[in-house]
Amino acid sequence: MRIRATVAAVTGALALSAFAVPAAQADDSGSAYRADVAKVRAAHAKSALGSRADAPYDMDVTFSNFKIAKSFKVGALERVSTTVTYTMTHAADVDIEAEDFTTVPYLYKGSYTAPDNMLFGNLPATCAATSATTADCKGKIDVYPSEGELINADAGSWKGAALALAQNGQDPLAEDYDITKVGYADQGGLGSTLVQRNAKLTVDAAPEPVKKGKTITITGKLTRANWETNKYSGLPSGQSVVLQFRQAGTTAYTNVKGIKTTTGGALKTTVKADVDGYYRFTYAGITSTAPVSAAGDFVDVQ
Known part of the structure; x- marks a missing residue:
């Protein structure tokens, strides 16, 4: 069940539960990517504190032109979605067409390094290349108030962010999964919106x-x-x-x-x-x- 994204003690680490959505609420293709991102994100955050060496490398990807509605309202029970568009700029050796490359927009409440809460979409964003090193991307933020994703204190201003993950042929479920060969990029402060109580x-x-x-x-x-x-x-x-x-x-x-x-x-x-x-x-x-x-x-x- 999707629950409120409790932030771990390590800076920027996100609980796996933030990505776990019942099959009845999300496409099957969406559940795997959330678990993969959570795993890599947590490892990346811990490495930033020097607590582990087996971590993904910093991928040469940045984000800009983040656009989202100025506000969107969330009721007491019903799922709410809002669309996000952004530009992704990447190094020439980053293959954004690879099947195991993922990018996704998200929202966070509070500070970027230690957010109070985070909201993601059910599925990764879709991107269309505009040059050899840039792409226009479009994704959604999906909110399920009945699944405990929000508390009343969360109402108000949220900030926008985006991340990218390149597994580079590594299978997250395999015993020989080598996370050091996985590329990861994460950037906050890209925009803002009001998440309001309906x-x-x-x-x-x-x-x-x-x-x-x-x-x-x-x-x-x-x-x-x-x-x-x-x-x-x-x-x-x-x-x-x-x-x-x-x-x-x-x-x-x-x-x-x-x-x-x-x-x-x-x-x-x-x-x-x-x-x-x-x-x-x-x-x-x-x-x-x-x-x-x-x-x-x-x-x-x-």
Whole structure:
């Protein structure tokens, strides 16, 4: 089962569990590469501390032009994927077309050398050579909140990185596997994105129908994904939300008033009804929580 990527005591070492995905969630071709990368990554990290000699060599590969969405929201249960593109530059003797060459983008929370958490894709990136020493690559980050990959404190800014692994004909499962013949490259600080908790917002205007000039009460609730319980729960009191109105027959909403959430994300306010139209609440979001707007609730004014 995929679980939160607990970082080992050695700098940059990643627990093997960060790559272990159930067959029901990932292509079979993806499971092997994650285990291979984890093994080589851990050996490379330990060698950096001088704790072992049997480690991969530093491969002449660098990464640039890392592009990812400015933000993406993750719900309480459902898998979420976001696409990453980047440029890979390599020495002429690095065979990126080899079957056992792998490159992959990933995200990390905290410092690059000792991250608090990391997110990878189910499959390696695909690359197309643009010259003898450069290639354009495209991969995905796959997130499974129901598998414990995230805790609520992980919401916010994450940084982008990419790595490359060349087995050079070595079989990771063979008894004579020689990791010193394996090439490895890893580079952080390539970009950034916000990993946000998905939000939900409801609205209900009553009574309806209503006589013109009479007061209607509009209630709602603002909740967000809790990655630790895999449910939605109310945000802390005092979140700023705007009540908007769209007159029937028009397409644009206009602001009516701003209000604050109370306990459990509850919302309640009143307005006088003048014409038929739709009322909704809208929330601009914060660093940890994605913006959201409720579907409009129609009020028939008679």
